[in-house]
């Protein structure tokens with residue numbers, strides 16, 4: 001309670017969030033939301049109805065329920081969004097420069113808490129961080145209700161492909177088990193170099209097979225950072241989801257659709273954010289002037305990947321931003337990029353961050369839709385994203401697990417031009 005109030009003031013959002021509920025509601029507490037337009041997260045639109053919540057869960061969707069506690073008529077109501085790929089602890093340091101995601105000072109910890117708050121206020125009630133050991137205390141503090149933020153799933157330490165030096169299949173299996181013991185919810189695997197360095201494969205087929213097979217045996221999903229040939233190799237290895245996927249061929253995408261492998265491409269935000277914050281990144285580990293020149297060429301390749309993914313029948317495309325320092329709280333920009341530059345249908349964009357995003361986490365029975373029995377993760381937008389995708393910038397209401405974290409009047413949030421206000 002105390003810590004929640006403190007964070008509100010640290011990040012200076014008291015004005016934007018005049019009504020903040022900090023307590024977990026008692027199990028019997030009943031809340032009714034009135035809505036004129038509801039996107040149910042599965043592709044359907046409901047009109048003039050009410051959503052009934054008891055404790056942390058939705059108990060019914062019933063036009064006759066009452067009395068109404070939150071009247072959200074005039075807004076578009078939908079499930080809280082899911083970002084499949086956000087590096088929640090990745091921040092700028094005291095000197096204003098990229099500090100990565102592994103800092104352990106008090107400033108770093110507050111910065112991570114701030115990232116979590118901004119992400120939640122932007123309408124994201126669940127994120128998957130692939131991954132950092134620093135995610136664990138943040139994940140657990142949020143799960144206990146001690147800090148406001150999205151529900152976090154983390155990979156802890158990723159398996160970084162280094163060719164032969166990565167290890168034998170047995171050593172790779174041991175690494176996967178070690179992450180599980182450290183509290184990982186999933187396994188992240190780097191099977192390609194950075195695209196800025198060419199994107200070549202860094203794990204053999206045999207190594208990838210071992211990593212994804214062992215994760216499956218441990219009941220964990222696998223997210224594979226993969227470009228070009230690594231996309232096909234990871235799909236053959238039975239991994240769960242491909243991150244990025246740049247320069248995958250149409251045949252690779254078809255194979256993914258056949259095998260049910262999820263694709264999490266990035267259509268803009270991650271590169272746009274790097275370019276916007278170039279002076280804060282250049283000269284920090286992994287970021288060179290040449291790398292930045294390469295990024296400008298990669299952006300259209302990423303647009304092209306999404307354009308081809310949209311046309312691949314049966315391919316399951318989830319929503320992930322790869323948010324790093326500078327992008328937290330602006331995650332929804334990726335929706336605009338996908339619709340504007342990737343040719344994604346706005347409803348498909350919403351579903352990719354709702355029921356499909358939850359399905360990719362094996363958690364579709366927990367959240368991602370507005371339906372009885374599911375977690376009450378509910379947001380509202382000032383505007384209709386099906387008609388104007390920039391409405392995703394105007395999140396006026398955020399409820400996570402039955403707790404209201406944000407409730408501002410329509411018109412309170414300016415339609416800023418994609419830059420953090």
Ligand SMILES: [Zn+2]
Pocket residue numbers: 085087130322
């Ligand atoms: Zn990433």
